Amino acid sequence: MQIRLNGLVQTGSYHTPVIVLEGFHVVKHALRFGAELDSFITTSRASMMGLAASHAPDLLEQFEAAREVSGEEFVRLVGKKHPTGVAGFTRKPDVDVSGLLAGRTSPLVLLDNPRNLGNLGAVIRVAAGLGAGGVVSVGDVDPWHPNVLRGSAGLHFALPVGRVDGVGGVRGPVFALDADGEDIGGVRIPGDAVLAFGSERHGLSGAVRERADRLVSLPMRPLVSSYNLTTSVAMALYHWELFQRAS
Structure with missing residues (x-):
């Protein structure tokens, strides 16, 4: 039974x-x-x-x-x-999270305490489409929750997906997305980068902000307060992809 x-x-x-x-x-x-x-x-x-x-x-x-x-x-x-x-x-496939944190040839997406399961799934979907090295989350949300899997349309299997306790073991330059950061348009993102995104409600935690090597921002029309998390991830990864094509 x-x-x-x-x-x-x-x-x-x-x-x-x-x-x-x-x-x-x-x-x-x-x-x-x-x-x-x-x-x-x-x-x-x-x-x-x-x-x-x-x-x-x-x-x-x-x-x-x-x-x-x-x-x-x-x-x-x-x-x-x-x-x-x-x-x-x-x-559920075995994911070598420690290996994922140690070395990559395409950026790792790090979600800092995401709260919305559908958003997390949609992030995995766009990350898979744009060739990210993986998606990891910090916090208590299970990235393999059924609602997250539904939001990714099954694309959890297209790239490594896991959860980490914090950012202490992350290697490579960390680019944290923040409205007060420098314009991402003039920033070259290397393949071993970590792209860190804050939670939908509270933004980046102090720990991730402190670990960040650079704070970068996405172009945004004045008076518009923010983008959806998935949109932000897609824009940042596409920026990386455009630089890859140009190199």
Whole structure:
């Protein structure tokens, strides 16, 4: 007997670290970036294969392995309905966080005590799209929470994602985003950089601010108070990407 509990699947009397992938696009991205699914299910094989043919023709063979279940069985296993009627079950990958902090060839995104799970997931999504070296968070929010995974559309599997206790073990130059920093437009961000972003409500903590090698700011129209966290991460990483192309 299996019971879903906080993103884990309980089998018998013990917990195994099984992650629930909710929806076709989450499953698609997880498969594309190497996730090994223990199993996956659909409420309509015909509908799912139609989506696969139009959105993931490279994964047709993998989607053929899905097991068709009733809507009631889907809810029992996943915990809720999903518009696409597709879900998968996989294991959380091992992430060498210490190695990630020690050396990189593309910037590491560091989120300083993020509070919004959807924002954290969206940050992982844009970081994956722009080729960041990884995403780590400081604080009590689990970056592998089901709501974060949903917000990333399964792109947790495209780059290392983890949590750190603080910034003490971070190597490489730290560029902290702050409204009072120098304009990022004239700053060259190296591949081993750490891009640090404060929480949505309180901004950068004292510890991260003290560790920062440089404070940099994003261009912003007067009277506009701030950008969304995901937008800020996307702008900073795109700035890095443009310098990469020019070099």
